[in-house]
Amino acid sequence: MKTLHKKKPSDQTEIAKERIATLFKEAESADQGYSDRYVEIARRIAMKYKIKIPIELKRRFCKNCQTYLRPGVNCRVRTRKGRLIYYCKKCKNYSRYPGLGKNKKQKSV
Numbered sequence: 001m002k003t004l005h006k007k008k009p010s011d012q013t014e015i016a017k018e019r020i021a022t023l024f025k026e027a028e029s030a031d032q033g034y035s036d037r038y039v040e041i042a043r044r045i046a047m048k049y050k051i052k053i054p055i056e057l058k059r060r061f062c063k064n065c066q067t068y069l070r071p072g073v074n075c076r077v078r079t080r081k082g083r084l085i086y087y088c089k090k091c092k093n094y095s096r097y098p099g100l101g102k103n104k105k106q107k108s109v
Helices: 010-029 032-048
Strands: 075-080 083-088 094-098
């Protein structure tokens, strides 16, 4: 029989979202080992509270090996045919996202 999972209270989910954002902010300035750990903790929080990690944060870690990606240090970013291609140098995995290319104009944020 399928078990029903209750939603967490909204105040707890708001705190969890803030904590995920804080962990990614800390991962930017930390060493590689610590930043990978911060990503792991943030993912576990998101899974526990059933929160989607925002797209801008989700693209900052490798989907295969869960390492925090720093362009030019441990990942390579290229544009090809209107897509952004992230290449993780640790696990040699490619991630392709629709994004800026030669045919698309940059969105003003």
